Amino acid sequence: MEFNSTILSNVEMSPNYWRIRLTAPAAFAAATPGQFVMVRVGGSIDPLLRRPFAVYDVGSTTKADGTTTVHFEMLYKVVGKGTTLLSRLHGGDSVDILGPLGQGFVFGDDDEEKLLVGGGIGLAPLYLLARELVKRNSPVRLFAGGRSRNDLLCLDEFERLGVDCHTATEDGSHGATGFVTVALNQHLDALAGKKATLYACGPDPMLRAVAKIAADRALPCQVSLEAAMACGVGACLGCVTPGKNHSAHTPDYRCVCAEGPVFESSELKWGASA
Structure with a gap:
């Protein structure tokens, strides 16, 4: 989904670490652990690309009239232009969101x-x-x-x-x-x-x-x-990482945004460069 989201709160929780809460459509409640969103943090072409952020939490609020609104939260660290701009926004400001995206965690056996x-x-x-x-x-x-x-x-x-x-x-x-x-x-x-x-x-x-x-x-x-991402949906292949079979003669790449961001660690080649 692509939607316009209103910021409900945006607070610094630790030096350079921020927590932001935003509105979302009802369908966003189906977001699963490990998924992420792509955020357009400015109204101009600079910065040009959206920024990826993990979904920290998803919740809902039921009003007195019985209507339910969905919200989600992200944690982020101010490290560059995009996150600096995001930290300057306040409640009532709006941002453009694409998500939830990606493949999340698999839960496994409940008893382990x-x-x-x-x-x-x-x-x-x-x-x-x-x-x-x-x-x-x-x-x-x-x-x-x-x-x-x-x-x-x-x-x-x-x-x-x-x-x-x-x-x-x-x-x-x-x-x-x-x-x-x-x-x-x-x-x-x-x-x-x-x-x-x-x-x-x-x-x-x-x-x-x-x-x-x-x-x-x-x-x-x-x-x-x-990973640094440009599109978030696997179209640009700008966020690939080497898979377990990768070599100079047999390239094996995994797209972080579309096939991940969650992977079985045994499916990746650690220490290799993309």
Whole structure:
């Protein structure tokens, strides 16, 4: 869907990290965890391209007259012109939205433990996933990491879902000191071979580390990739990533926006360049 959306709120929740709530058509309520939207953040040709943002949450409000309105939320980090413009918008302003788009997470067996791993803005697509998994009565744990406590977003909301949260920061300002993958490995050791599925979103080095952990332990792992996108629907092929069979002689590319952004980690070739 392409629609004009009204901003309901747009607040800075941590230095350079923002949370925005917007109106949406009723059909948007069917958005699934891991999907994203493409946002046109300005009324001019600069910036020319839309910006992709993960859907953090979807909700609805029923008014006194019985009518129901749908809204959704995104988390974003101010890093360039597009996100700077977005941070300057206020309630009542409007933006053009294309979405929901992409392939989301697959839930797997309800009785196995679900281990969610996120860093910084990579936590954004994991909240809707956690909420759905909790509804399915799956045991859910979140492993959240960042450079400092400023990169650990919305932990209280995960905890209110009943998610057990483990945190680590590189500067030691919150949780363990170091990378959150250390805590993930320690927990997997304690599971002693029990079934678990990993879900991860964040910077590429973290995703590579989580994918290796999953491969070494023969565990299923789904990763949500962050990529610069031009169209969001697979038409331009500007956001491809190497697949597992990729080589100089046999190219194997996966389109992040149309085939992803969520992939089985074993379907990708880690460390290769597109």
